[in-house]
Amino acid sequence: MITSHLRNGLVGLALVLTATHAEAARLEAITEESSYSYLENGRVAGPASEVVVATLKQAGLTDYAMAIYPWARAYDIALAEPDVLIYPIIRTQERERLFRWVGEFEEIQTVLYKLQGHDGLDVHELADAKAFNMGVVRDDVRHQYLRNEGFTRLVISASPMDNLRKLLAGQVDFVPLSPRDARRFCEQLHIPFYTLEPVMTLEQITAHAYLAFSLGTPDDVVRRATEAFEQLKQRGELARIMAP
Numbered sequence: 001m002i003t004s005h006l007r008n009g010l011v012g013l014a015l016v017l018t019a020t021h022a023e024a025a026r027l028e029a030i031t032e033e034s035s036y037s038y039l040e041n042g043r044v045a046g047p048a049s050e051v052v053v054a055t056l057k058q059a060g061l062t063d064y065a066m067a068i069y070p071w072a073r074a075y076d077i078a079l080a081e082p083d084v085l086i087y088p089i090i091r092t093q094e095r096e097r098l099f100r101w102v103g104e105f106e107e108i109q110t111v112l113y114k115l116q117g118h119d120g121l122d123v124h125e126l127a128d129a130k131a132f133n134m135g136v137v138r139d140d141v142r143h144q145y146l147r148n149e150g151f152t153r154l155v156i157s158a159s160p161m162d163n164l165r166k167l168l169a170g171q172v173d174f175v176p177l178s179p180r181d182a183r184r185f186c187e188q189l190h191i192p193f194y195t196l197e198p199v200m201t202l203e204q205i206t207a208h209a210y211l212a213f214s215l216g217t218p219d220d221v222v223r224r225a226t227e228a229f230e231q232l233k234q235r236g237e238l239a240r241i242m243a244p
Contacts, residue, residue, distance in 0.1 A: 027056070027064035027221070029085040030078065032071040032137075033159050035184035036088050036105070036209070044068055048088045048105055050241050051232070052211060055102075056085075058228035061221060070158040072139040082216025085225075088209035090141040099212035100222045103229035106242050110142060110176045110205040113167070113196040121173055123199060135163040135172035142176045145205050161185055168195075176202060180244065 029044075029052050031037040036048035044066040056064055064085070069077070078086040079098060088105050089095070112129065114121050123129045130151055136143040138156045146154060155172045157163040164185050167175045177185075179198075186193045211229065213222050232238045 025083045025218075027061060027083050027085055027217075028077075028081075029056070029064055029066045029087065030074045031066075031068055031087050032074055033068050033161060034088075035178070035180045037068065039068060047242050048209075048211075051105060051229075051238060052085065052087055054232055054237060054241070055211065055225055055229045058231055059221075059224040061224060071137055072158070075139055078212075078214045080214075082214055083221070084214040084217070085211065086214070087211040089212050090207040091210045091212075092141060092207075094144075098215070100215060100217060102211040102213065102222065102226050103233065103238075105209045105211065105238075108178050108180075108207050108209050110202040110207070111179055111182070112174050112176050112199040112202055113182060114174050114199055115167060115170075116195055116197040118173075118197075121199075123174075126200070126202060126204065129174055132173035133171070135166050135175040137163055141207055142205055146176075161188070164189075174199065176205065 029049075031044070031049065033039070035046065037044060037046040039045070049066065052066070056062070074086055075089075078084045078089075086099070088108075089099065090108070091101060091104070112123075112126070121132060123132075126149075130153070133153045133155050134146060134151055135155050135157060136146060137160055138158060143154065143156065155166060157166060160177060160181050163172075163175050164177065164182070166172045168189070168191075182196055183193055186195060211225075213225070229238075
């Protein structure tokens with residue numbers, strides 16, 4: 001039979017163990033494959049991933065795992081699960097209350113590309129492109145924007161690289177990409193960068209890429225990471241890492 005004193009002691013121990021577990025919850029840092037984050041020799045690498053590693057180290061948050069998913073899957077995980085760090089994620093008004101924002105990596109431009117020398121695809125403004133097949137990545141900010149603007153000929157891919165491959169295969173007429181992504185993907189595919197012809201810069205989709213936590217992440221973790229990110233920025237390390 002458990003006495004009242006022993007029972008109280010066990011309850012107290014359980015509370016301590018629960019609190020310790022909450023503090024020790026392992027973080028999952030998730031991203032998609034892009035010029036900012038990619039697999040290299042079996043590990044997640046890239047400039048944005050390097051910033052994440054430096055931030056977590058500075059914050060003393062050493063228990064974490066990193067993984068690459070298709071963007072739609074990464075986004076769903078970050079929406080549904082606690083202790084998730086997603087990056088780089090575009091900060092929009094619609095997403096503002098869905099995540100806990102840490103800091104901005106950089107401003108990302110979007111350029112509309114077609115294949116060099118492909119005639120008959122003349123567009124003078126973005127709305128003209130509605131008459132053609134447009135490649136997009138499922139549920140990313142460009143997909144959402146173009147869908148909201150009434151584009152119906154959207155061909156959806158799981159990743160930016162797959163999106164570019166469809167352009168090269170003639171399955172789509174245009175793809176919106178950041179110049180950084182476009183250049184790296186051409187290098188990976190061993191094709192000259194001039195294979196892609198820039199049509200226009202889409203100022204409407206110029207965006208700010210952030211590091212953000214899921215809503216279920218503890219306040220202390222978010223605070224420490226935010227302070228650490230700001231320290232990296234103040235020391236110039238963020239600019240050094242993210243330099244092209």
